Amino acid sequence: MTHPLTLIASAATAALLAGCGAVAVQMAPAKVASQERSPAAQKADELFWSTLHEGRYEGIPLALRATTGAYLQDPGDDVTAAHVGWLHIWRLAESARMAEPDPAVTDDAVLARRYFQEAVALHPGEARYLGFLAATQLAEGAIHRDEKLTRQGYYNLKAGIDAFPEFNLFTAGYVMSNQPADSERFREGLAWQWQNLDVCVGAKVDRLDPDFKGYMGLATTEGARRVCWNGWIAPHNFEGFFLNMGDMLVKSGDWQTARKVYANAKHSPTFAQWKYAPVLEARIEQAQANVAAFARPPLPGQAGARMMFASTYACMACHQQ
Ligand code: HEC
Incomplete structure (x- = not known):
């Protein structure tokens, strides 16, 4: 009896000879991951x-x-x-x-x-x-x-x-922050930010009064929920998360709730060392005025307020030490 692998191999060879590349492509061996760095x-x-x-x-x-x-x-x-x-x-x-x-x-x-x-x-x-x-x-x-x-x-x-909801609800919502304010994708992205808060604390965060003060004791550097807080990889993740979420709320028109969400960043014990603290303070101040500015797509080289996603600190708000 012919071994099945031989059959498969000869089928692939036959397909190649017949000029049918699709089968040969399908059968290409997967890349092997290295065991050591x-x-x-x-x-x-x-x-x-x-x-x-x-x-x-x-x-x-x-x-x-x-x-x-x-x-x-x-x-x-x-x-x-x-x-x-x-x-x-x-x-x-x-x-x-x-x-x-x-x-x-x-x-x-x-x-x-x-x-x-x-x-x-x-x-x-x-x-x-x-x-x-x-x-x-x-x-x-x-x-x-x-x-x-x-x-x-x-x-x-x-x-x-x-x-990995704790990590990717943010990633997904952040990407969608760029979509038009009245689009389904944008609304879904904003809903994902709320859900991210919920999975991070294991409770439904109050949508009208989202003060995080009472949850600060949950901070951890271990397990899946480490990505909800600050750590070595992203030393100001907590502050950056709320900066973006506030921006998304402003863009949605709800600048009142945005102010409360922005203010959560101040619960971080390292808020004072955060390079973008002045940006956040200005956001709280100008929340209402930024509604129109954030709803417009930013033009290259254009001055004025930009949402975090389109800013010069789109990654650094969380990762800069
Ligand atoms: C809201 C804050 C935030 C923003 C914005 C953000 N990150 Fe991260 N990033 C994180 C968190 C949290 C982790 C996961 C940390 C962990 O796994 O412990 C992470 C993970 C990473 C890692 C993983 C490193 C590793 O090997 O473990 C890299 C690199 C990285 N981000 C780069 C970026 C870049 C580049 C951008 C901009 C496009 C960006 N991040 C935007 C918070 C953020």
């Missing part, structure tokens, strides 16, 4: 973290050189692949920092998506990668008006939420 990867990690934590946006090319170089030596390293993806998406997300707008920065969406796809393939259980893959698919889909990719991104966001 290379010295180059560990060295690249150091530069990656210092660049991110110090907010050195202009250092992105150097960090990309180190991380991409390490990846090429070992393309089976999911951590390095994801780091390359994060550097590209950071450059795109904070491109408002560029002295002159550069349309080519949109290529960072394509590259970020590709590297997150590698990271997810190598480590499917890491749901943070899935959330960022989804976000980059949505970015790339929007840039290229590729509705198929946009839908893939949307369903990956949902899968990411199911796998």
